[in-house]
Amino acid sequence: MTGRLLIGCLLLAVAGCLILNIGIGSVAIPPGEIVRILLDGKSDDEAWLYIVREIRLPKALTAILVGSGLSVSGLQMQTLFRNPLAGPSELGITAGAGLGVATVMLSGGSAASLYAIRQLGLSGSWLIVAMASLGSAAVLLLVLMIAGRLKDNVVLLLVGVMIGTMTLSLISIWQYFSQPEQLQEYLMWTFGSLGGVVDDHLTVLASVVAFGLLLAYASSKALNALLLGEQYARSMGLTVGRARTIILLSTSLLTGSITAFCGPVAFVGIAVPHLTRALLGTSNHRLLIPASALLGSVLLLLCDSIAQLPGTQAVLPINIVTSLFGAPVVIWMIVRRHNFRSV
Known part of the structure; x- marks a missing residue:
C-alpha cells in the first residue's frame, strides 16, 4: 500500500471513528442520525441534536486535536534526539504545565502570583489554562536558552529530563503541604479529560495545534536530514541550530497547549510514531507527519470510545485507557529492536 493510499484510508478511518465516538455513550445515537446532524444540522429528536452538537462533537474534535498534536510531537522528538523512547514530555513541558496548574489548585487560588491574571478577568477553567500555559512556556524558554548553548542533542535531552524532574519535585513538595481536597482536585486533572474543551477553549486549542502542526510539516526536510545525524545535515546545507529551535518550538506549542486544556495524556506521543513507521515502511517525514x-486521531477517538464504557453511566479518565494501549506498544517496540538503536 502506497503512502498516499494509506493516508486516504486513515482519513476514512478518522471519519468512521468520529461517527462511532459520537454515537457511543449513555444515550446511543444511530450513525445515520449522526451523519444527518453533522451535514444538515437537523434531527427529529431535539435531545439527540443537543447531545451531538453541544457535548459529543466538541469532545470528539478535542480527541482529534490531542491525538494529532501529541503524535506529531513524539515523532519530532524521536527524530531530533534519535531516540525511540523520546516523547513530547521529555523536555519538561508537561511538568511545567503541571506546576502552573498546581499553583492554582494546591494554593486554593489565593497565591499572590495569581493577582495579575485575575486582574485580566480570568477565573475558573480559564485560570487553570492560563497558569498551565505560563508554566509550559517558562520551561520552553529555559530549554530554548540551553539549546542555544548545547550542540549535542543527547545532552539536551538529558537536560530536559532533569528540568522535568526538578519541576515534578517542586510539585511533590507543594502536594506534601496541601489539604486533601486540594490534592484530590489536582489528581483529577492528572487523569486527563477531553470533555472540558468547549466554545472559546476549543477555538483557541484548535488554532494553536494547527499552527504547531504547520510548523512541524514545514520542518519535514530538516527532520529528514537529521535522520542521519547532525554532521550529515550540515553537509546538506541545513542550519542545525535554527532547525532545532523550530522543531522544539513546534513540539512545545503542541504539548503545552494540549496539556493546559486537557491535562497530561500518556503514551500517545511515544507509541503512534512507531505504529506509523511500521504501517508506512518509510522515514520520509512528508508522509510520516500527516500519517x-x-x-x-484514530487512536484517541477509539480510546475515548472505550473510556465511555458503552452501556453504563461511568466514564474512565482518558489517561488510563491510553496507558493501557500505549504501554504494550512500547514494550513491543523494545522487544522488536532488542536495544536502543537510533530511529
Whole structure:
C-alpha cells in the first residue's frame, strides 16, 4: 500500500471513528442520525441534536486535536534526539504545565502570583489554562536558552529530563503541604479529560495545534536530514541550530497547549510514531507527519470510545485507557529492536 493510499484510508478511518465516538455513550445515537446532524444540522429528536452538537462533537474534535498534536510531537522528538523512547514530555513541558496548574489548585487560588491574571478577568477553567500555559512556556524558554548553548542533542535531552524532574519535585513538595481536597482536585486533572474543551477553549486549542502542526510539516526536510545525524545535515546545507529551535518550538506549542486544556495524556506521543513507521515502511517525514496526525486521531477517538464504557453511566479518565494501549506498544517496540538503536 502506497503512502498516499494509506493516508486516504486513515482519513476514512478518522471519519468512521468520529461517527462511532459520537454515537457511543449513555444515550446511543444511530450513525445515520449522526451523519444527518453533522451535514444538515437537523434531527427529529431535539435531545439527540443537543447531545451531538453541544457535548459529543466538541469532545470528539478535542480527541482529534490531542491525538494529532501529541503524535506529531513524539515523532519530532524521536527524530531530533534519535531516540525511540523520546516523547513530547521529555523536555519538561508537561511538568511545567503541571506546576502552573498546581499553583492554582494546591494554593486554593489565593497565591499572590495569581493577582495579575485575575486582574485580566480570568477565573475558573480559564485560570487553570492560563497558569498551565505560563508554566509550559517558562520551561520552553529555559530549554530554548540551553539549546542555544548545547550542540549535542543527547545532552539536551538529558537536560530536559532533569528540568522535568526538578519541576515534578517542586510539585511533590507543594502536594506534601496541601489539604486533601486540594490534592484530590489536582489528581483529577492528572487523569486527563477531553470533555472540558468547549466554545472559546476549543477555538483557541484548535488554532494553536494547527499552527504547531504547520510548523512541524514545514520542518519535514530538516527532520529528514537529521535522520542521519547532525554532521550529515550540515553537509546538506541545513542550519542545525535554527532547525532545532523550530522543531522544539513546534513540539512545545503542541504539548503545552494540549496539556493546559486537557491535562497530561500518556503514551500517545511515544507509541503512534512507531505504529506509523511500521504501517508506512518509510522515514520520509512528508508522509510520516500527516500519517501520524491521522493515526493519532484514530487512536484517541477509539480510546475515548472505550473510556465511555458503552452501556453504563461511568466514564474512565482518558489517561488510563491510553496507558493501557500505549504501554504494550512500547514494550513491543523494545522487544522488536532488542536495544536502543537510533530511529
